[in-house]
Amino acid sequence: MRPICIAALTIIGGVPFFAQLKTNPAKADMTSVEQTLIQLERDWNQATIAKDYKTLERIMGDDWIGIDYLGITVTKAETIAEIKFGESSNKSVELGEMKVRVFGGTAVVTGTDTEKSTYHGKDSSGNYAWMDYAWMDVFVKRNGRWQAVASESTKLGK
Numbered sequence: 001m002r003p004i005c006i007a008a009l010t011i012i013g014g015v016p017f018f019a020q021l022k023t024n025p026a027k028a029d030m031t032s033v034e035q036t037l038i039q040l041e042r043d044w045n046q047a048t049i050a051k052d053y054k055t056l057e058r059i060m061g062d063d064w065i066g067i068d069y070l071g072i073t074v075t076k077a078e079t080i081a082e083i084k085f086g087e088s089s090n091k092s093v094e095l096g097e098m099k100v101r102v103f104g105g106t107a108v109v110t111g112t113d114t115e116k117s118t119y120h121g122k123d124s125s126g127n128y129a130w131m132d133y134a135w136m137d138v139f140v141k142r143n144g145r146w147q148a149v150a151s152e153s154t155k156l157g158k
Helices: 002-022 025-050 053-059 076-084
Strands: 060-067 073-075 088-103 106-119 126-128 135-142 145-153
Touching (some): 025 053, 025 106, 025 135, 025 145, 053 076, 060 076
Parallel strands (some): 060 145
Antiparallel strands (some): 106 135
């Protein structure tokens, strides 16, 4: 009888431990952050195509800085102005796989895309990659929401 009681107590005592492993709140929070940031990337691309400046203003921090595929540094204001005045536009963007890495209140999203676009009046369509990924966006959590603060993209030759 004693071995059965010990086995039963071990199993019963282990249930909370295994339940904790199964429903790890930190892992659930990480998944939620990843999903939020991936959705922000999708929203950002759609806003660029649709010229939805309100969404762009919300996603990009006022201090956002980007490095385009030519190595030119651009600000949020310059980027939005280029889109408004037709200097730059995305006609279509097909996002590929994205990877999210979170470091507390900072996150890095890398991904790939294939786009039909113009930049400063010239065709900039193509495949974009950063190492194994096409671009990199850095987000910071401010006042309870994520905002992009830096971006970089690299165009691959065809």
